Amino acid sequence: MVTGGGKRGILLAIGGAETKVGRASVLAEFVRHCGGAKARIAVVPTASSLGPEIEDVYRAAFTRLKVPEVVVVRPENRAEANSRGVIDQLDDVTGIFLTGGNQLKLSAVITGTRFGDAVKAAHRRGITVAGTSAGASIMSSHMVAFGSGGATPKQRMTQLAAGLALLEGCVIDQHFEQRNRYGRLLSLVAQSPSLLGIGIDEDTAAVIGPDDVLDVVGRGSVTVVDGRSLISNAHEAKHTKPLLVSGAVVHVLPAGSRFDLATRRLCDTPDTLTPFAIEELVETKADLRQLTEDVAAEGVSPTHLQRRLHRRHIESAQ
Numbered sequence: 068m069v070t071g072g073g074k075r076g077i078l079l080a081i082g083g084a085e086t087k088v089g090r091a092s093v094l095a096e097f098v099r100h101c102g103g104a105k106a107r108i109a110v111v112p113t114a115s116s117l118g119p120e121i122e123d124v125y126r127a128a129f130t131r132l133k134v135p136e137v138v139v140v141r142p143e144n145r146a147e148a149n150s151r152g153v154i155d156q157l158d159d160v161t162g163i164f165l166t167g168g169n170q171l172k173l174s175a176v177i178t179g180t181r182f183g184d185a186v187k188a189a190h191r192r193g194i195t196v197a198g199t200s201a202g203a204s205i206m207s208s209h210m211v212a213f214g215s216g217g218a219t220p221k222q223r224m225t226q227l228a229a230g231l232a233l234l235e236g237c238v239i240d241q242h243f244e245q246r247n248r249y250g251r252l253l254s255l256v257a258q259s260p261s262l263l264g265i266g267i268d269e270d271t272a273a274v275i276g277p278d279d280v281l282d283v284v285g286r287g288s289v290t291v292v293d294g295r296s297l298i299s300n301a302h303e304a305k306h307t308k309p310l311l312v313s314g315a316v317v318h319v320l321p322a323g324s325r326f327d328l329a330t331r332r333l334c335d336t337p338d339t340l341t342p343f344a345i346e347e348l349v350e351t352k353a354d355l356r357q358l359t360e361d362v363a364a365e366g367v368s369p370t371h372l373q374r375r376l377h378r379r380h381i382e383s384a385q
Contacts, residue, residue: 076100076194076232082267082287083200084165084243088130093272093285098132099275100195102164107136109160111186113143113176114201117293121166125251148180157185162195164209165202167241169214173201174228182233190233197272200241207239208232209262211255216247220312222255222304227255234275237263237328243290244268256294257301257312263328264292271322279329291318293331 077100085093090342098106108129115121129137141155142148157163163186165173166376177183178336190196195205204210207230227238239257240252256264267273268287275281283289295317299333300311318333320326 074191074193075277076192076196076275078190078204078206078265078273079197080234080239080265080273080275081197081242082200082203082243082269082285082289084269084270085199085272085285086270087124088131089130091128094128094271095132095198096104096272096274097162097164097195098129098134101134103144104133106162106353107138107160107166108134108162109138109140109157110164110166111140111142111202112166113141114170114173115166116168123166125166126177142176142180142182143354145176145180148177150181154181154185157189159214160174160189162197162268163189165196165198167200170201170204170210173205173231174210174212178229178231180207187231187233194229196233197290202287203241203267205230206233207237207265208235209238209255209259211240211251214251217250218247220257220310221307222254222301222310223307224254225251232315233278236261239273240264240266244287249290252290252292252306253312253315254301254310256292256298256315257297257310260294260297260299262294263331264290264294266290266292267295269377271284277329279327280334281320281326281328283322283324283326285322287321289320289324289326291320291326291331292316293318295328295331309385314359 078099081093087094101108102121110122110125126137138156140153142153146173147153179285184198198206210230211228212226213229238255248266252264253264256262265273267289271285271287273281273289274284296314298313304310318326327334
């Protein structure tokens with residue numbers, strides 16, 4: 068099993084830059100698991116370099132999603148993370164949300180503290196925990212502290228720090244496609260083949276239930292790298308040289324996909340889509356339709372295209 072046993076809550080690892088206005092499907096998915104109109108959510112912005120404005124952003128986003136109560140819990144150092152007053156604020160919440168920012172700061176402040184233990188205890192008793200960007204990385208037992216992007220895996224490309232181990236046996240990377248972090252996730256798995264690498268695109272979430280099944284929601288994809296049969300020269304590569312990586316199994320999972328983390332196998336796709344998946348599908352079709360029209364316009368004379376666009380503008384205004 069990837070995670071521990073018991074009555075665990077839902078985990079939502081979000082790749083960062085999640086939409087906070089409009090449908091906000093990723094945040095809406097989190098709110099749904101927290102109890103919807105009965106939710107009480109604790110926002111933990113410890114990783115953020117921003118001041119009260121980051122608190123205001125999430126308070127407004129969750130209020131817009133009809134959450135009746137949002138509390139901000141922000142330990143800024145290990146002393147505060149060990150204080151009873153901070154820990155007690157998690158007692159009655161139905162959801163905990165870890166914001167993005169500096170993941171090394173987040174690890175340094177809360178891992179190994181009473182607050183970190185309280186987050187894990189809340190998850191074990193069934194509370195939903197979500198994290199975006201840095202907040203997603205710290206969910207795993209081994210956390211990406213920092214590193215460079217790029218498609219080619221290289222030695223010393225990144226560095227690990229201790230995570231909260233809400234999701235054991237994994238390493239999570241975020242902003243995956245947008246910041247080209249394929250190489251660094253491969254390098255991490257090459258160095259530790261027992262770890263399951265999980266890369267999450269922006270405005271996308273890996274939703275992981277107590278049964279260790281991962282569901283994908285949002286606009287992008289979740290990439291899973293399984294290195295159990297991997298061959299690599301990571302143990303002998305020097306300095307920042309490219310790594311040999313052969314035999315890794317890569318799964319790219321768009322919205323609606325399901326993946327069993329325990330067996331490391333793709334699950335059957337459900338016959339019925341969730342309302343959020345349906346909304347994403349409709350929007351994707353609209354985007355593809357527009358793209359098709361744009362491609363079809365290639366080669367058309369500028370005058371003819373301009374007349375067509377002008378006619379479409381008039382028709383839409385009528």
